[in-house]
Amino acid sequence: MKVLVTGGAGYIGSVVVEKLVDGGHDVEILDNLSTGHREAVPEGVPLHVIDLLDRDAMITNVRGIAPDAVMHLAAVAVVPESVADPGKYFRQNVTGTINLLDAMVEAKVGKIIFSSTAAVYGEPEELPITEEAKVDPTNPYGESKLAVERMLRWYENAHDLRYGVLRYFNASGATERNGERREEETHLIPLVLAAATGSGEPLSIFGTDWDTRDGTCIRDYVHVEDLATAHLKLIPLLDRRSATYNLGCGGEGYTVREVIAAAEKVTGMTVPFVEAPRRPGDPAALVASSEKMKRETGWEPQHDELEKIVASAWEWMKKSEE
Ligand code: UFG
Numbered sequence: 001m002k003v004l005v006t007g008g009a010g011y012i013g014s015v016v017v018e019k020l021v022d023g024g025h026d027v028e029i030l031d032n033l034s035t036g037h038r039e040a041v042p043e044g045v046p047l048h049v050i051d052l053l054d055r056d057a058m059i060t061n062v063r064g065i066a067p068d069a070v071m072h073l074a075a076v077a078v079v080p081e082s083v084a085d086p087g088k089y090f091r092q093n094v095t096g097t098i099n100l101l102d103a104m105v106e107a108k109v110g111k112i113i114f115s116s117t118a119a120v121y122g123e124p125e126e127l128p129i130t131e132e133a134k135v136d137p138t139n140p141y142g143e144s145k146l147a148v149e150r151m152l153r154w155y156e157n158a159h160d161l162r163y164g165v166l167r168y169f170n171a172s173g174a175t176e177r178n179g180e181r182r183e184e185e186t187h188l189i190p191l192v193l194a195a196a197t198g199s200g201e202p203l204s205i206f207g208t209d210w211d212t213r214d215g216t217c218i219r220d221y222v223h224v225e226d227l228a229t230a231h232l233k234l235i236p237l238l239d240r241r242s243a244t245y246n247l248g249c250g251g252e253g254y255t256v257r258e259v260i261a262a263a264e265k266v267t268g269m270t271v272p273f274v275e276a277p278r279r280p281g282d283p284a285a286l287v288a289s290s291e292k293m294k295r296e297t298g299w300e301p302q303h304d305e306l307e308k309i310v311a312s313a314w315e316w317m318k319k320s321e322e
Helices: 011-022 055-065 079-084 086-106 140-158 188-197 224-234 256-267 291-297 306-320
Strands: 002-006 026-031 047-049 069-072 111-117 162-168 170-172 203-206 221-223 243-247 273-276
Touching: 002 011, 002 055, 011 026, 011 069, 011 224, 026 055, 055 086, 069 086, 079 086, 079 140, 086 111, 086 140, 111 140, 140 162, 162 224, 170 224, 170 306, 188 203, 188 256, 188 306, 203 256, 221 224, 221 306, 224 243, 224 291, 243 291, 256 306
Parallel strands: 002 026, 002 069, 026 047, 069 111, 111 162, 162 243, 170 221, 203 273
Antiparallel strands: none
């Protein structure tokens, strides 16, 4: 099957590409390289360096590539930045996706898997969060992803197009070939590891007075390889219907202090930290129910222990600093 992966040079996209290539699929990548890396593109996989906002280029290229399906991961995705600059988020994530969808309609491409986020839920009323929970984003990033989810329904209604929405919880970890590599890091696990080695600042724990078991925020860390595998599991379902799924590991989730403890165990180093005020837009706890995905597609996360996830991120960090 020929698959176009937007954002395929980025953190999660590069692992999706890795899995598609391993699965024998014919893959092409579309990426503006704003946060992606040319080195993440495997040999033999064509890379089209195009911005989603370049509507004419999108129409010409999608027609030229003529994929059977699109996996749409290209997006801006930093929550605090979205609060400071909402226009950037709506432009890139919403207008950019309109250009992609119009290009798909024009080229008669009828299947899309869209990367959405737990941020569509905002502050959840109940844990674990199921797909039926109320959606009410607390930041423009989540709002922009929710707007796309809603658009997809209307494109399906008007055109011959089916979609799979994957609401990722906290993507983390690395494979042997790909991992997190950002110029400005805001995510917990890479920051904790950088604090441990002394290559970064001591970690600021954002809030120690949350109503959780140790006062720090709880998140559902899901290994990037498990996220990638979910995309492949979803392909056959799109022959029949559209659907929306949460992707997390479930369980109790992990607090920030538990992530620090896991990193200390994995690295054998001490993680220096300071207790800082809460970060605007952070919900106290986000933990997924991924039962629907498991039941309907047979997906099962393979890396459900935090220590192993952190260990894979640590291996990647050591390798990328060599
Ligand atoms: N945190 C700290 N200190 C830091 C960085 C993070 O205490 O220096 C805390 C945050 O407050 C939060 C947790 O660690 O409680 C995780 O923070 P991340 O920034 O790593 O991740 P988020 O949960 O904020 O967001 C991530 C993705 C979003 C996605 C969301 C869905 O970045 O794109 O998961 O759960 F929407």
